Amino acid sequence: MDNTNVETVPKLKRVLQKFQKIFRSDANIHEKRIQRRLKLVNLITRRLKAIKIILFVVGYLWMVLIPFPHLGRGTYIDENALQPGQVNTQWNWGDVHVADRYLEQLEHVRDANYTSEQRATWLREEFGKLGLSASTQSYGFSTSTSNSTGTNAYAIIASPRHSGAEAIVISASWLSRIDEGKGTINIRGVSTILALAGFLKRYSYWGKDIILVISDDYLEGMQAWLGEYHGVSQSGKSVRSTQEPKADLTTGLNAEPLKLASGVIWTALNIDYPGHSFSHLGVFFEGLNGRLPNQDLINSVERIARWSARVPVILYDHLDPREDAPANVVFSWMPKTLYEIADVKSYLYQARNVIRNVGYQYNGRGSGVHGLFHQFRIDAITLFAVPATGPHGFHAIGSLIESTLRTMNNLLERLHASFFFYILTGPQRFLKIGLFLPSAILISVAMMFHGLSTWVDAAWVQEDTDNEVSEKAASTTNKSTKWRQRPRPVIKVLCIMAVTHIFGLVLFTVISRPLFISNYQVLSPITFVVFSGIPLVIRLIPQPAPPTGAAPASSVLKALNLCFASTVISIITVLNFSLAASLTIPLGVPLVASSTSSSILLRLLKYTVYALLGLGWLIFAQDEMVKSIWYWESLRVWFAPFICIVYVPLLLQAGISCIL
């Protein structure tokens, strides 16, 4: 600052100038600034290794701490319009008797071995007897893994108070979720729906159409019904409707069009009540492709069950050991006294919930029939009546559904309010997005830092043209003189990366062929050998020598590989946190650890480790692979193509960077 006319400068400015003098002194401002910047850069670069390690440790530790009982908060109702449990329910013992009568008839239907079509026709007639418009829908599914056919039955209770622009679905699949729909019949669930049909029709306060769906099989029936419902009648989704015909060709779904239609479905409840009675109601909520329903839906059901229907609600079928003594688990590795500490017990219980959630979410399969609704932006959950000898039955579940429907009936707009990102650690406890998302992001940041530092390091090389002695002498005074910048072969590395991703696409095309699926036990190991061997074979072909003085392709490949992997992880977090968190394990530390070495044997060993990490599922998880392919072909769950086209190439790139 120059000496300006002191009189004209206001007092405040003079004070400011004084302060500036103190901080900037007389030295050149620019010089100071450059020095400050250098200092900062030095500070970071010198501690980069420590920063990276801290980020990794904090990230992984955070993930482990997600079920910690003191993290997170109690659930609450965010949408004031819902007003859960504020109505008197009308469902009474007379309706329970009706349900019991339906149950008897259904048992007859079951024992008489009705075909799907006969069963659906019977259900349609029962709905018809109640005066509802009802219909059936036949479908056939043929994918490269399996074929199935069936018939759905559905009925619509037209809203007496509204035009039917919106709808709520109550559904029950014929097969229960026990053993993933392997054969237990959801017989009381279906009876509940039938009894509810007659009951709900009696009341005039419905502002939304109520659609009752009894879908055949476990998932297939509901998928056929939902697909047709949205392909034909929901014209609001114009983009989807243009895609639908094509999607149908590839999914191999051949469904009869629906004869009856209603409005936009906002929410759906799926009832699963296979046993004689139940002790708890389990909530299953994970949808396809990692989508979660609005938390208000779960919270409303939980509150209604607790205060109105007086049924305890649990997550999945996990009984809370803090409330039910029989649910205490004995861990052989853990002394009983340690287990009895409240926090440890809570942690283990919540960890069990979180792990179950991750297991349903990461592969995008969802946790049941309700998951299918999520493809069409419908918030849906399954209420699972945990089989027990008592004390609850039709009375509790009927009034719970009635009250929940009344609550959903209150909605004037879709559930929104960003209440879609959460981890439920217990039926009344959850973590907000800010409390779990950073764990995966921190790891991705650490990977990005490592990638960037590898990238920068690749550009510099130590000159060794000078003799050793003079260099040693120079190193103390001026270190930077012996560093020379060198070009990095970016185009070549990008080509390698692109080729690996195309390679992944080829792999996916191969494993989703019907021929492969039908002989997968034989062909998978062969595919593993072929696909992990090809990069090695290509490596053996003599290549043109790299230009002298350029950076080695391996380190540039490692840098770009890490940057890309980090981007993938951080972006997947918002779409499917469980998948992102799972990816941090095989991608986090392993990709950072990749490096070449002088010994050929060690290089090959490293490559094999990466190949196993990337493609090992071809040998060790064949059943899961076939299932994932089924989910992709029939339900468009993108986990299988993601693994083949993104995950496998990322690990192969790391492997290639070891043998380059």
Added chain:
Amino acid sequence: MSLTSKIPSTPEYPSFASIFLILIAARLWVSLTDLSDILKHDQQLSSPLTSFSQLKEGIFLFNHDIDPYSGGSFRHSPLLLSFFVTALPSSRKLASVLWTCSDAVGAWALVRIWRARQNVRQSPRDVLVAASYLFNPYIFLPSLALSTSSLENTLLLLSIMFACKGKASASLFLLSSVIHLSLSSAIMLLPILLLLITDPHSHIASPKPLSTPLKKAIPLFGEFVAYMVALTLTSTLVAGSWSWIPQTWGATLTLPDLTPNTGLWWYFFTEMFDHFRPFFLMVFTVHLFIYVVPVCLKFQHDPLYAVFILLGILGTFKPYTTLSDPGLFLTMFAIFPEIYPYMRYPIVTVLLHLHASLLMPLFHHLWLSQGTGNANFFYASTLVFACANGAALVDCIWPGLMIAIGPRVEGYSIVQE
């Protein structure tokens, strides 16, 4: 720089024409798949001012003797309307072919610009330049979605190409038609005039004041005004009244349609109270034009470089952007290889673009298909995209200034006083 010294000799390089044809054939093959029908409605690829379905609606109304500009949905220029009604096809497959041809012409123009800048008849880099236009996803995808912004890009590139060749009339006529299609492109006028009175060769490393007197640009400007007036009258003739002006140019200035796009305007004006609207519309519009004179002053020794930078500003800040606007800017990096060694943080820019280009479709999906996100999500991703474009702009302005100083010397750093 080293490329200029190479003597062009045809047999050494693989024939440019044949590779170019292969590239176009690949493009054509993709454009004839069903991909186009899926992408057609994507808001990131076509804005209300450039959407093909809205163009078809306008053609339909026009053919049924209804003034297409009387409603609020058709905002394309009457020039496009008249072309599509009379000469050009409106069926989807033929349109895909037309759009691919337009991109091919654009790529060819870019190659000609590159050659004009290097002052060579052919170079080994030609194929790379053409491919960087044809296979830049930011340009490819809007073209697949049949966004008319692809046509605007082609016209603009042709205009720049003619300016490089010194063909003033062709260049100015094309520029005025680009401005008719998209008013914001008016910021390209000054650099193109400068380009016409100087030459396109790379003088970026040797800054000097403009050698030719600015007076020479005045008749050119007059010619440009004449073309503008002629095209305006033609448009009025086509539309039958002046009502097209508020619907096309007016839309650029007053932002009546707040359909989300990749730009920075829509969210801001969605959130704004109505009584601030006129003021901020003025601020945003002026902001776009504020860069023209400083950039042209600073890079008066190399007007093609000024064109490059202003394309970046246009792609980042214009209303109703589609991906093809920043796409054109990013592709232009291919014709300035001399700046690469001086770029500051190219990897950061690339990673920002990688993040933005993955986040935008993802958040768009979360908001509008999956329903778990909301408008703020998509807006946040467009902010990341704006940062990425800003970083790319810094990555072209910084080396453009540094190249004159020369390579970095260890232990020294450069500051601006």
